[in-house]
Amino acid sequence: MDFSFSDDQIMFQEAVRDLLANECPPEVVREAWENDTGRTDGLWGALAEMGVVGMTAPESAGGLGMDETDLVLLLEEAGRAALPEPLLEHTAVGIPTLAEAGGAIAEAWLEQAVAGEATLGAGADGGYAVGAATSDLVLLIGDEIRAVPVAGASLVEHQSVDWSRRLFEVDGDEVVLDADPGLAFDRAAGAASAQCVGVAQHLLDATVEYVAQRYQFGKPVGSYQAVKHHLANAALKIEFARPAARHAAWCIAAGDPDRSRDVSLAKVLASEAVDLAARTALQCHGAIGYTFEYDLHLWMKRGWALSAAWGDAAWHRNRIAAALGI
Amino acid sequence: MDFSFSDDQIMFQEAVRDLLANECPPEVVREAWENDTGRTDGLWGALAEMGVVGMTAPESAGGLGMDETDLVLLLEEAGRAALPEPLLEHTAVGIPTLAEAGGAIAEAWLEQAVAGEATLGAGADGGYAVGAATSDLVLLIGDEIRAVPVAGASLVEHQSVDWSRRLFEVDGDEVVLDADPGLAFDRAAGAASAQCVGVAQHLLDATVEYVAQRYQFGKPVGSYQAVKHHLANAALKIEFARPAARHAAWCIAAGDPDRSRDVSLAKVLASEAVDLAARTALQCHGAIGYTFEYDLHLWMKRGWALSAAWGDAAWHRNRIAAALGI
């Protein structure tokens, strides 16, 4: 039992954090909110160059042969930066699922995807695929996994409250993959959990910073015990969601028999953490947090969306109950 | 629409409050905790003398011809004083149910009960009848109402966490009453709601008093914002439970078609209010509240018991859902 990350994993995390701190400031996220694609100009390429985009592919396919325990820290960073790029769909779900499926479809797509030349999308069957219009191949995950090439497919777009998340219903020629849909779904839910933790952490950090310097009634807002305890409660939720999300990543990587149950545990805790962090952040900021011009809402809305995506807290609670036999 | 009580109702409430303030201090409640009956020495007689015991009977049977809207304020007072007497079982449930049933059984018992010479008990069928051993006739309320004379019945006693509540399983010769069991149950649940409100109010008042004079770290505990907000939250729950409980009393008295749904509303709000008030009271008192010698626990445990009695919050939430068709 060893919960510590290797030096390499930490270094990789720090490199991605530095990249995002420099290249993905709020202005860049805002651009993605307003442009045609919902994505950034050069970030996906920069991540491909670092090897992040294809890291979960076997080395034989040009990847880094890494697994969910390597990826989880990067997903937390993506959440922390509100990165509007398909790290979840492409790297956490698409690539390992294609690699698992093998055969002609992997032949056709995997190497391009690893190199960042083709983008993989993913959505729950009957739900929406985020960013399908900027993807080349979309995996629809239900009782089976259907792969739909975007060229020639019909896409119906809907607006998300997070304007960088372009929601699509996808319909087109499909190939059923020879891969485990339950595993693919858990990969997505697990990745969403890690992103929720990152989003929540940013919301907490930004709020702590704000209330420490905002004065009301002659003292910092952050010196009021009510504000302190709101923030302590958000910190508590995050503190306990983070190890659960990391443990879920390990369960997926290690093929743990309780994987589904423990991914659900992570998703519930992470969803509840980001929901509380968003409420707390807004309440402690007051009116300024309620404006479009102030950056807080970029994370708040990402949090709302990720908390509901790939099974919300209630859905995963039901799955845990079923696993416990109650 | 008039939510105000009449001067007579207020005067009756004040008279009972004064009686209980004088005759039912914590020492008297403690005596009931320790003695053979779970009841006080003279309080039931004093209440009978004031007309409280039989107030819900028609004047023709020696009562005051009053209804639930007259009784509700007195039940709140009973909760506030942690009165260990069967106001719920006897006055709120037993007497109006017997009066409704009429016939031989009313002939045999009603006038005695109104005079306080016979005591009526009540329990949910399959549950416990509180104080059956000091009752003369117990009503067991289920799909029908079964009246069991205590003389000759078999009683199995269990210990409640509130030592003044003597819990009995009752089995004996029975008569099925010609009265509506749903109405009788709602009378009990409504009365429990009003008592919960009174218990909660006392817990809040006692805690406010304590934290205003207890010093820690150089200032009153009650001046800390965390403590203030705990108590404000308890006050909020009570503020909204009280009108709901009074409204439920009116629904019973007036035969409102939504009676069951709105009694459930009252019971949920009142149960949740007293549960929160108990938790808050203990937490704000700290260690002293955790001792047997300090009086707080007399109300805390009454609150726990009443909150669970006659359907706890979850049971009544289910009933509301059913009434809403969901």
Next chain:
Amino acid sequence: MDLSFTPAEEEFRDEARTWLAENVPAEPLASMDTPDGFEEHRAWEHILFDAGWAVVSWPERFGGREASLVEWLIFEEEYWASGAPGRVSSNGVSLLAPTVFDFGTSEQQDRFLRPMARGDEIWAQGWSEPDAGSDLAGIKTKAQRDGEHFVIEGQKTWCSRGAFADWFFCLVRTDPDSERHAGLSYLLVPADTEGLEARAIGRLDGEPGFAELFFDGARVHERYLLGGEGEGWAVAMATTGSERGLNLRAPGRFMAAADRLVDLYKELADSRGPDLDRRDQVVSAWMGSQAYRWQTYATEARLRGGAPIGSEASFMKVLWSELDVELHATALRLLGRDGERADSSWMDGYVFALSGPIYAGTNEIQRNIISERVLGLPRR
């Protein structure tokens, strides 16, 4: 205690219901936080006023029908149940008008109340400043006397629909040497005053629902002073009482929303099967709206008995604002995959609801008030 409605009350309810059924627009209006939607809502206020429904509890001479408080609560129940539009004039009617009734001269009452009630003049609040949010006593905007005029310099913010409003009711510092609560005055300012510029700020949903006001030598005549010069704090606090209390958010609004939530649950349960975990949240929201209803009728009786609304308004503010958030959050959870969609009335409602625990005194401040003024806990 008689919680049945009287025949007169039932008749009033029927009349309101009938009129609303015949007059409420079939299609929802555009958002009142956009320029077009604002004017659509103004037109609806004209219709309401002309039929006598805009301000039912006001005296007849200002366009009301002198309805009792209970009747007003009944009207609100019917209004929201009918699916009628939001009230674009509510800041004036709910926040300013009680102050005009209490502190205005009869000239001011005659000048302002009817146009306000009809939506001919729509009002926005100019109280908050960048450094004075919940802490209103920190107001810095100055209004220096110059003969019969005041000359205003400074900045206001978070003025709801301030970019479209016709008038502002402002709290300004008329005594430049004063501090905190002293030396403030309550000024009514026409939006077209020279030296006043209103710039829109996007709200959480991106719509220009807020404005910042920049005052640069804006001159306002003293006839627009409400209450005495330097007495603005006391005058404003009277309004704050209304804002937190009965006038701002009647239970009918939340009862209607809770009913829609129950319907949403049923509709989704029909198509996707029941969802018992979320059902409990629906029940909670419904219970909250009912609890608020009975608490409000109980408060009405206390007020009728001569009690002041006082600090207990804080109970109501906390309840309705937190209920509103939970109610809409529950709906979004019920919607599942559609919960994140921006084009739903539930998301609009959620975003709107999120402002509730912040404005009109944050709920933290309300809890302070409850603990200090109602429970009597020591301030420090």
Next chain:
Amino acid sequence: MDLSFTPAEEEFRDEARTWLAENVPAEPLASMDTPDGFEEHRAWEHILFDAGWAVVSWPERFGGREASLVEWLIFEEEYWASGAPGRVSSNGVSLLAPTVFDFGTSEQQDRFLRPMARGDEIWAQGWSEPDAGSDLAGIKTKAQRDGEHFVIEGQKTWCSRGAFADWFFCLVRTDPDSERHAGLSYLLVPADTEGLEARAIGRLDGEPGFAELFFDGARVHERYLLGGEGEGWAVAMATTGSERGLNLRAPGRFMAAADRLVDLYKELADSRGPDLDRRDQVVSAWMGSQAYRWQTYATEARLRGGAPIGSEASFMKVLWSELDVELHATALRLLGRDGERADSSWMDGYVFALSGPIYAGTNEIQRNIISERVLGLPRR
């Protein structure tokens, strides 16, 4: 990161499980808060110690087996899953022993640790006073030096099982002119000291689980001073770290309780039908125990990497104490009509759990610590 248990860890787990299965008393012992139950629990501590399971993480010379922190966590998982009795010696082993290891002389270590671990000497804490609860720096009990002795005058309270304990570890004021944190010392006091009287106080359940200590000229030799004279605050704070952190409440305890709760739900669902509203509360409790488990293993890795436990122990204190209350409250709700019965282990557990958010620094103080020391918010 490898969250599988090593073969050695699995072997350790098997050994513990096997021994427990063979040795845990079939019938529950009487409450350790009663005189008889206290001695029954002491006897169980002897059995544990003699088999090498009393203090698995301690050095062998004091009766431990030098287990790693992970192994200790594993032992706790197995211990509580087996239904073994509560640990009557835990105040000494968890709260005092870390301090003896850090601050005790080798004579003190040799004198106290083995008897403490075997339950030959059972310790109770003498810190709180009637006017110094959470605010420990307000301690008034005085210990005046008289040659090689200290003479104690004053009163302590809330000493768990203080009426039966053999020794007390006390915080007293050795410098009569000192204030707040200065001038305190950490003294070990035999229960049979002349001039010391322990009087039982009933706990919430009516059992004599607390005691008040009255010191009236009780003389204690300086060899029983732990750490330097006047340095009691620093010494005590080291213990407080343990009290809030890993040593006091391992996740195994709550995992076992959550499993029992799941079983209770199943048992009742078999006889009464499923109850989906309450099911969600069972899931919450189970989730809490799991979240605490993974957070603890993550903390173990940080500690192994050289990080201090520090203020983050406050996270754990809040989590386990509130989880424990919710878990038992849920069980009582599941029990329905039987929930109010005094003769159930769930009610005992609930009453015990209620002390959690109060003692060892109230959860309000823990939240202050989290916000000030972890998040860095301004103290005032």
